[in-house]
Amino acid sequence: MEPKAPELSSNAGSKQNSELFTLTYGALVTQLCKDYENDDDVNKQLDKMGYNIGVRLIEDFLARSNVGRCHDFRETADVIAKIAFKMYLGITPSITNWSPGGDEFSLILENNPLVDFVELPDNHSTLIYSNLLCGVLRGALEMVQMAVDVKFVQDTLKGDSVTEIRMKFIRRIEDNLPAGEE
């Protein structure tokens, strides 16, 4: 069978798809919470799974969006918020809180589709429910040679007024000629 090219499910029309995704993600987190004793381990697993998704997703993103190489972190922020989030989650986070050096910014998610039907019970106060997203961002950016630290610093699930993902540029990963080349 011919694998179908992904439809630009970029958005509107694909409510059902996104609910299936949200519920599947919920089932995954629920299962991880059963499998692991503590929330930290669940957070780690989610990040790791996200990373593995991110390293593949970046290729899909580049092939579909035709975005070229970003020349600075501001351009990267724009591409992530306006193109990538839109394409895969149907939302456009706002970009705020730039550090003076231009190496840190925040993504503010008005409505995080991953948490649509979620209420966190009190005994999971350290669970970072949507931590998969951090792994996805980190993995995808690593493939375009940017080492970036990604974490949730605010979360509406925990009573904050917004959900905020903080992105910190660590370094550019350089191309090296493999050893033994002439």
Add this chain to the structure above:
Amino acid sequence: FWGESMTIHNLYIFDRGGSCLFYSEWHRRRPPGIPQEEEFKLMFGMLFSLRSFVAKMSPTDMRDGFVSFHTSKYRLDYLETPSGLRLVLNTDLGVPSAREALQHIYSNLFVELVVKNPLCPPRAPVQSLLFRQRLDAFVRSLPYFGPRNPNN
């Protein structure tokens, strides 16, 4: 009659680190005379050098950088994705540009059949038979696949 001859010689896909993830050939009449592994290293080393040579020598800012070269006998087209995959297609001189074909191979074949196949580990040599078959069918379907002149 040189001008009439159009064909595709071979294709290489490298990852950022220089491992050859995939190689295929269609019309390659002359063996390189060195072991394949060495050939891959030599090819990647040349691409790497050309890339930095072109970047340093360019009198203006570039968008795509190094994209192709040709000799008196063949043309090499090069596509590098921002994720560091490097695709190389060697064709006859009759082929004006294989860039679109390379873009298609990346977007519609490599991403769809390799990257999205959970059984293909990222950045590892491509074992997928489906990919090889689809790629072969695509290359053979290109208008300039040829060879028009078998004596060449």
